[in-house]
Amino acid sequence: MHDIRSIRENPEAFDKGLALRGLAPRSAELLALDERRRALITEAQAAQARRNEASKAIGAAKARRDDPTDLMAEVAALKERMPQIDAEEKAAGAELNELLAAIPNLPLRDVPKGDGEDDNVLVHERGTIPSFAFEAREHDAIGPALGLDFETGAKISGSRFTFLRGPAARLHRALGQFMLDTLTHEHGYEETVVPLLVRGETMFGTGQLPKFAEDSFHTTDDRWLIPTAEVSLTNSVREQILQNDVLPLRLAALSPCFRSEAGAAGRDTRGYIRQHQFEKVEMVSITAPEASEAEHERMTACAEYILDKLGLAYRRMKLCTGDMGFTAARTYDLEVWLPGQARFREISSCSTCTDFQARRMNTRYRPEGEKGTRFVHTLNGSGLAVGRTLVAVVENYQQENGGVAVPEVLRPYLGGLTLLEPKA
Template sequence: MLDIRWIRENPEALDLALASRGAAPAAAELVRLDEERRGHVARLQDLQSRRNDASKEIGKAKASGDAARAEAVIAEVAEIKTAIQDGETEERRIDAVLGEILARLPNIPLDDVPVGPDESANVEIRKHGTLPNFDFAPKQHFDLGEAMGLMDFDQAAKISGARFTILKGGLARLERALGQFMLDLHTSEHGYQEVVAPILVKPEALFGTNQLPKFEEDLFKTTDGRYLIPTSEVPLTNLVRETVLDEAELPLRYTALTPCFRSEAGSAGRDTRGMLRQHQFYKVELVSITAEDASLAEHERMTACAEEVLKRLGLAFRTVVLCTGDMGFGARKTHDIEVWMPGQNAYREISSCSVCGDFQARRMSARYKTAGEKQTRFVHTLNGSGVAAGRCLIAVMENYQNADGSITVPEVLRPYMGGLERIGGAA
């Protein structure tokens, strides 16, 4: 959530930022509401001050035997009490309207984020690895998996509907191996603490990480008012909600491997074949909580941690910085890592790493104290995929496929596969 004081002082900057993200201007309405609220609060404070003075006058009038004066002031106090109660109701209404507008405003992009309407304006910042060269026409993951009898979309549809997948045997083990490998890498070499987090959360947690209220249609809601997490960013980031940390404790770095659940609202017709875009999938998430002056460096560090997963797996990828029109709602800057998928002859996103500034911290009331300062500050939050296990499985299958339809297991994963070197084919 944005700081209303900053908006009041920088209305033109807000509307320019919103325009860069394809959103309508909002500064004038927000400033008007804030002025209304501030004026209303001032009037309430005046009423409360008068009530306090009048209460003292009642005592003095009674002490001096001026019963008429006492009765008049008592009547005035009663009127003031009613006015204060009505005023507090009106204050809550104004706060609710102001809060609702603020809750639906996206974050302000950093100055170095490229301006553009959509992914066509994203900027590549680096490439890594050599694209594989096959002496046969490479297949897509679903053709490979179905031919091996280890990837079943039809049966999944009978059980759960579209956008679900059943993995069996070697492919099920390969996806599990990928998740374990990523967790081991991030915890043993990258300094993240592994967390087993709830996958059912309260709406307050989703508000804190800005999925609510704007993106409720993308969520699965339970009958008791909780939600299945769309990403473990939600519980991991909320580990610091309503807390005041010491700056010496920062940065905090968390990672988790969880199932994630998304309704994929608005994605009708996109990636309907295969398991690239699913209602349920596994993902290793990275979350960092930092001081405000450390978040940009942490963003580069987090991106490098996610890239290292693909380097260890021997997968070619490129890293792009998203433009204003393609960036997520809560992000100030985002790096997308796109892995090469030879079956599709294209780079596809496998990780997004975003720095959110204090946007989420304001929604969660997450602060920190700096030594020698009385005032607390909002922490800065970052999140990224480290990486999506299902998409990584797809990338491994397509990049390590053989002419006979088998999949070579990347060397780094073999300890997690009991030494298995190949799945399918002549294995």
């Protein structure tokens, strides 16, 4: 959510930021509505003051035995007009908030300008891309013999659902536990278990509503299935004033996520890459503004550390202005190498949202030694998407006979198992 006062102070900078997002200028429209709202507030205050003044004058006129008819008519007119002013002011305020709520966050200065993913910038590439003595296969060719049951999933629920059995189910569980253990034991994140159904105002707080309602699942009792644990984790501090000494808050959750994929029709319809239901380990940080820059680097490094431990080759990309999400001011994507596809695919996205979400949630903190409060900064990132990591492990550790070697760090979670054997 944008601060209208900031737009008022520097409309040119606001419009310039929108232009980087590929959007038309909006400051004139917003400021005209803001001016009308403020004029109505001023009119209401003047009307109330005049009503009080005239009411006193009526009393004084009656005490002098003067005729108060004109004053009484004026008070009656003011009494009739004031609710109208109030209604007009509320309508203007609601319209202004609705417009502001639909405008994405502005990119930070170092975000590369661009129209889409082809304009994203490589930050670094790490790990060794594996070579095979045989032709590498994609996970949807290897997976069924290991328990990735696409047919049963589709039979039960339709497309983009998968039923996991045996080795695949065990690997999936091991990955989620390994990720969560790594973040909590080695990086100081607090483990949480979050609600999967949330209210509309909760989805609004992290920017899923109102603009992206069609991308999520809505229940009959007016709740929403979370598309990511970011929604629940970030909103855990909504409408609060935090003390400076509790920051930064670092929270993590392994949760199911639900996405309608309304905007991804026809993309990744095969395999386990893009599902309506999937699990992800999410990281969320709540920080003071001056700490958010370093926190963004730290969070992304935590996700990279997991990929390093799994022995997977990956690269970090800085997303351009045309490829960032609605709430992000800067985003790093981590893309893992998939031998079967012979290309890098996104496995984690880490974003700083500055105070954009905090304004929507009304979350502040009290800086040490100051009487006033400021909005916090919020950050979120995947650490990692479990299903996509399973795909990466299956493709990078595939064996010629269809088995999959177990990365060393996962073996304790699989009872010491070193190889997932395909079903004959």
